[in-house]
Amino acid sequence: MSDMSYDAGGASAPLDLSASVDLSEVRDWFALLKPRVMLLVVFTGVVGMALAPGDLHPVLAAVAILCIAVAAGAAGAINMWYDRDIDALMRRTVRRPIPGGRIAPRAALSFGIFLSIASVALMGLATNLVAAGMLAASIGFYVFVYTMWLKRRTPQNIVIGGAAGAFPPIIGWAAVTGGIALPPLVMFLIVFLWTPPHFWALSLWAHGDYARAGVPMLPVVAGPRETRRQILIYATVLVPVGMAPWFLGFASVWYGVASAAIGLWFLHACWRVFTDAQDEAGRSLTNDAPARWAFRVSLMHLAGLFACLAVDHWIFG
CATH class of the missing domain: 1.10.357.140 (UbiA prenyltransferase)
Known part of the structure; x- marks a missing residue:
């Protein structure tokens, strides 16, 4: 494609690409x-x-x-x-x-x-x-x-x-x-416990990258089978921890029910990762499709928990 433009009289003029370069x-x-x-x-x-x-x-x-x-x-x-x-x-x-x-x-x-x-x-x-x-x-x-x-x-x-x-x-x-105070510390704990299964789900299908770069992510060091087990353990713990704002009295029963549903959804996604078809070395036979899905669900899980906290606070004070 030519880098020349034309004025009204038909004369050629350089095309100004500075705007696109600056935007890039x-x-x-x-x-x-x-x-x-x-x-x-x-x-x-x-x-x-x-x-x-x-x-x-x-x-x-x-x-x-x-x-x-x-x-x-x-x-x-x-x-x-x-x-x-x-x-x-x-x-x-x-x-x-x-x-x-x-x-x-x-x-x-x-x-x-x-x-x-x-x-x-x-x-x-x-x-x-x-x-x-x-x-x-x-x-x-x-x-x-x-x-x-x-x-x-x-x-x-x-x-x-x-x-x-x-x-x-x-x-x-x-x-x-x-x-x-206690409420933000509980929210801290939710995010803290959510982070490992979130990133380990990613690392299951990106373990080749981490291995090439020498980053000791869990699938590289302990293998994919142990990583799946750890993901399921953390997701199981997250269900009651996600409900903790209700247990501790700074969220209503509505939040407790909603957080349980969201947590069980994420737990189910992690169960699919744990039961994914594997070869003898623990590598996925489905191109880590369950892990990719669990990674996406994890994002919606955390956003959903915090959105429910905010809505519960605005409605029930």
Whole structure:
């Protein structure tokens, strides 16, 4: 296709591609923030704010939500900077901006550090130091504990590292109240226990990527059969833990019934993973179709639990 355009008189003129190039660059910088991960993180933080007693001015609440989103994105950018070597080896991640050569590693690191500092500082100015401190702790845990320490050393990386993604409900609650209480800790526990089966379902059908990159995910180290067993165990524990807000009195029986139904749905999906047809080595004979389905259900499971918490709070107080 020609890169020339024509004016009204028919004379040729260069076609200005700057707008499309700039838009492509913006997409790459936005991709550094891991926006799909950010959505669920922000949603759990918003629910933490919604359930918190007290009032926060809508403008300050919007700023707090923005800070949670930016902090999650900043941690994602630093993670992509640090993991650029293994990202280049995995089919799932090889097209990311840094291994794809579209963003320089040092620029990505500077971007992540700037957003980290800015989000924590703004949270402290807009709300309180407790919320800002918890936000800083979530970034530090994801970057230093999970990304730099656990991910390449132990198959328990997701189990322990899952705490990083469980902070937002506590941050949202602290933004409103200036403190921490039992309800956000329960929400933290829900996300913490949800994270391993969610990521292990993904790792079952992406284990080849992790093996090539030398990342000791559970299917690589312990095998797919043990991974399926662990997924089922965690999903079983999640059913009563998901109902805990009702047991502990800060949600109604309506939430208890809804959370049980959602939890049993996820448990059934994990049971299908556990009973998937396997060869002698435990490898799936169905191209890990149940694991792919369980991964999608896990996303709806967590979003559903927190949505039910929010609706229950708005209806029943």
